[in-house]
Amino acid sequence: MSAMDIDRLREHKGVIAGALGIGAAGLAAYFLYRRRSSKRVRSNGRFAGHAVPEGAYDVVIVGSGPSGATAAFYLAKNGAKVALLDKETFPRDKYCGDAVCTPALNILEDMGVLKELVDNNEAHFADSGGFVSPSGLAYIGQSQEKLGGAAACAVKRTNLDKRIAWKARDTGADLQEGFEVGKENPVLDREKGLWTVHSSEGKQVKGRMLVIADGATSRLAMQMGYCTEAPKGVCSRAFIEGGTHNVDFDGVCFYQRESLPGYSAIFRHPNDELNFCYYLIPCGKDGMCGDVSEADLKRLHEGALKSDPFISKAIGPKAKIERMRAAALRLGSQGVPQSYDDHLIIVGDAAGHIDPLTGEGIHTAIMGGKAAAETILEMRAAGDFSAASTSVYQQRWMQLFGHDFAYSKKGAELIYKYPILLDACANEMARVGDKMMVRWAEVMTNMRPKTYFLRPDVALPLGFALLREFWAQKVSGRPDKYKTGLI
Incomplete structure (x- = not known):
């Protein structure tokens, strides 16, 4: 290893040190939380x-x-x-992303609502899905077989x-x-x-x-x-008419570097209809969502549809897209x-x-x-x-x-400061396949807590993936697919 390589490693040591420090603090807090005793409703009240x-x-x-x-x-x-x-x-x-995650699906099934949604062709269960990282690393896999069911399904809020x-x-x-x-x-x-x-x-x-x-x-x-x-967060939504696009997956999140820790996403609904949404997540300075603000939502939403190399290719030139609508978060x-x-x-x-x-x-x-x-x-x-x-x-x-909210906030801060963490996750998915993608889906849909990423069998492979990605980006100089458009 050359002296220049060593200097580069020193410059970016905060990526790993920061992640390990927050991880250790989160793990300690988690075990303290698990030790808390449960409260009970008071008995023999005045009513x-x-x-x-x-x-x-x-x-x-x-x-x-x-x-x-x-x-x-x-x-x-x-x-x-x-x-x-x-x-x-x-x-x-x-107005929202319309994704209903597994913990809610279980309750909806108990209520008898899920059957009504399915019987009326108002729910589409996701199987083929994944995400695109800030440097353009993409992974799309199949989740239902490994999960034993879909991690989420798309349901229009008007129907749900x-x-x-x-x-x-x-x-x-x-x-x-x-x-x-x-x-x-x-x-x-x-x-x-x-x-x-x-x-x-x-x-x-x-x-x-x-x-x-x-x-x-x-x-x-x-x-x-x-x-x-x-509210300090905001999201957008626009439906895309079925049969007018080229999308062949059920759900993908796109982590554009400019709007981190926010992201955009495409979810497939029944009848081949799509929901395109954009989320801006509060982070950093007060009133900001990373480096952007609520006022940037329309520009980001419309810009992604027209110029994002992944999204524009998936949607195609003939897509019939409704006007953007927005809601507070x-x-x-x-x-x-x-x-x-x-x-x-x-x-x-x-x-x-x-x-x-x-x-x-x-x-x-x-x-x-x-x-x-x-x-x-x-x-x-x-x-x-x-x-x-x-x-x-x-x-x-x-x-x-x-x-999980405290860990989610820390996670958003980490992604904002160190986008390479998302690249590393995509790197690991590409290496091991759907097994890692399913772990990601479980955490992001509340099937597992964010502290799941701190388990040794998960954290260690991700740590090595971070080192591999760091080397590829900072030392080998691998091109950024988003910047080059080489998708």
Whole structure:
């Protein structure tokens, strides 16, 4: 090895040192987390044995998206009286990537919703998928055979949301569409233990528990003081008409260097339709998503479709692409330090239950909705709705997925600072094939925690892959396929 090679290694030693340091800290924190004891709902509360008054509900849920409607389903299924409110009328749209991950698919199957989606040709299960790294290393493999099932499926939100809301309604929840909560805050009568929620048109509903599930911008959580700032992430979506493109895979993520730790993606829907989306992930300076901001989304979205060598080739010159639409993302509990209070719980996007690395929030919304329902049912049986009991809900969603948020944030920071880490993952996939791709898919879809990458049997091969990729880029000078267009 020449003196010049040694100097190059010294210049970039932070790549490996930083990764190992964060990995060690994450591993220590993980084991501390696993040792924590579980909380329990208080027993023999002041409302034990007291049914809600005539005309009131056990639970009032504001927002009928996946989190609120899932909670409503499990509550109604177990005998609770539920008012499920939504300002819109179903079916209605929601702009996102439309990828539903395995943990949510399991719950949807239990609810009977997954069968309805499949029977109505509204779900496409992903098998052929992968990603393109910042320097243009690509891997696309087959996952279902090794996973025993798809890691995700694509479902349009207009179909997913209506199926869950209607299933909750058919199970017994009182779905009240066109109910827009007014500017007057809901009021809790602490003596009676009842919330009063007013609509902008003068209607009112009363309930023992209030569940806030009105999305990432959550006007209700903001005006009640539970959310302290506007969302900092953003995503785009544009459908591409079936039969007008050249895509032959089910789902691929594209990590363009300019927008890291964000990325773009293509997901295949039924009837050969595609969803092209772009995620900007908060990272670095306040108000920024790496080196770009929310204002750059349209430029990045349209630029990727026209100029990205991988995406433009996959889509082809005749693709019929709809106009870009965008939505806010509240990631990693941003602005919502506490998702509970007396007689109150916040779920889904309103609570920031979106992974800070992937931008995925459908599966966490559904998982959180079910956890909220289970906690409320226990409180209903015990008669205690104090913050001491509702805090159990936060502890449960932390156990399910929230503990991963800190590692996701660190992962986003690492990818932003050291894009070579993604190149190394692609390098390892190319070396060992679908086995590594499946591991990646499991972590990115919440089937395994991010700390899975710290296991010796995973971390060591990735470490060697990082060294190989470092040598190829920094010493051998391998061309960047994105920059050269050599795809």
